[in-house]
Amino acid sequence: MVTAATSCVVVGAGISGLLAAQQLQNAGLRVTVFEAGGRVGGRIASYAMALPGGKRAVFDHGAQYFTVRSDRFRQHAEQWLDAGVTRQWSTGFATPGAPSYGDGEPRYQGVPHMAALPTHLARALDIRLNTPITAAQFTDRWSLLSEQGNRFEGGALILTPPVPQSLALIEAGNAALPVDTHAALSPIKYDPCLALLVALDGPSNVLEPGGLWPGSGAISWLADNAQKGISPVPCLTIHGSPEFSRGYFDAPEEEVARLLLVESAPWLGAKAIAHHLVRWRYSSPVAVHDQPTLFCSSPGPLAFAGDAFAGPRVEGAALSGLAAAAAILAAVNRD
Numbered sequence: 001m002v003t004a005a006t007s008c009v010v011v012g013a014g015i016s017g018l019l020a021a022q023q024l025q026n027a028g029l030r031v032t033v034f035e036a037g038g039r040v041g042g043r044i045a046s047y048a049m050a051l052p053g054g055k056r057a058v059f060d061h062g063a064q065y066f067t068v069r070s071d072r073f074r075q076h077a078e079q080w081l082d083a084g085v086t087r088q089w090s091t092g093f094a095t096p097g098a099p100s101y102g103d104g105e106p107r108y109q110g111v112p113h114m115a116a117l118p119t120h121l122a123r124a125l126d127i128r129l130n131t132p133i134t135a136a137q138f139t140d141r142w143s144l145l146s147e148q149g150n151r152f153e154g155g156a157l158i159l160t161p162p163v164p165q166s167l168a169l170i171e172a173g174n175a176a177l178p179v180d181t182h183a184a185l186s187p188i189k190y191d192p193c194l195a196l197l198v199a200l201d202g203p204s205n206v207l208e209p210g211g212l213w214p215g216s217g218a219i220s221w222l223a224d225n226a227q228k229g230i231s232p233v234p235c236l237t238i239h240g241s242p243e244f245s246r247g248y249f250d251a252p253e254e255e256v257a258r259l260l261l262v263e264s265a266p267w268l269g270a271k272a273i274a275h276h277l278v279r280w281r282y283s284s285p286v287a288v289h290d291q292p293t294l295f296c297s298s299p300g301p302l303a304f305a306g307d308a309f310a311g312p313r314v315e316g317a318a319l320s321g322l323a324a325a326a327a328i329l330a331a332v333n334r335d
Contacts, residue, residue, distance in 0.1 A: 006030055008328055009144055009154030011133050011169065014042025015314060016305045016321035017160040018121040023325035025125065032152065033125055034144060036132035041118035044314065049199055049276055057199040057235035059225050060114040061278050064211070065089055065107040066314035072322065073315045077108065085120040087111050089228060093211035113230040137173035138299040156301035156328045160321065162282035163188040163308050181296045184289065188308050191242035192249050193283030196260045200234040202270030218244040218263045238264055253277040284312040292323035301331045
């Protein structure tokens with residue numbers, strides 16, 4: 001019989017889901033992770049753009065770096081440094097009013113790009129890619145129904161998608177959450193982000209080390225991926241501000257590209273020769289839950305995790321996944 005003491009199913013293979021699964025597997029549970037997309041990492045993502053002449057532009061287009069502010073996360077971050085899958089990028093970035101800005105806080109990047117970190121975390125886990133989950137049901141155990149019509153069971157469940165998507169899975173499966181749990185989760189909303197990836201025919205004007213906080217306007221962040229060391233050719237990642245992204249989220253790519261290229265003109269330094277638009281609907285939580293995870297034992301052992309719980313950063317998402325695993329293990333030990 002599948003019980004909470006022996007198994008857990010995890011929805012979402014971002015850093016929250018990966019670290020939660022890793023912790024549970026290390027504790028002896030049988031863990032399966034289900035991911036709707038074709039890769040792990042969630043918003044820790046990288047993209048390769050084919051260019052004429054056999055060249056490739058490589059972009060980090062989701063999370064650009066991570067910081068380390070807690071001892072718990074530092075333990076993991078040091079392991080990743082030792083494994084060679086991360087390195088320090090900088091101790092700050094420029095702003096238009098302070099081109100030599102630096103606050104001394106290390107920012108870390110993946111090696112050779114950000115997507116290398118979740119790939120490293122996933123290497124020993126049972127992960128089912130391209131498996132969108134459409135509903136979460138509970139009888140005497142959790143059952144996940146997939147878009148392909150398959151059913152997967154586990155004694156405990158961790159949900160790491162953006163909170164509105166997690167709640168939709170529970171609702172679709174008619175699994176009744178405690179009233180206070182639903183009340184705590186339902187107000188959580190997210191800002192979108194339009195990420196424009198631009199290949200250039202020459203070096204950009206972005207100052208070293210290759211990151212810029214414009215501070216206002218349509219752009220919230222701009223990065224030179226060649227200076228960052230991940231792309232062999234000049235290319236920029238341009239993140240639209242929350243306000244711009246909300247206003248133009250469903251606009252045609254060419255319109256978004258035109259507007260963001262006009263806004264970024266002072267930093268382009270060269271001609272844009274190709275672009276690709278990524279639409280992050282749930283980019284960053286507007287407000288976070290006051291605990292790193294939300295656990296409930298009814299209708300069955302269930303933990304919600306993600307950057308809406310421990311903070312809208314890579315570190316927050318990681319700590320939330322670790323907290324979710326700890327909550328599930330505490331429930332298992334009580335049983």
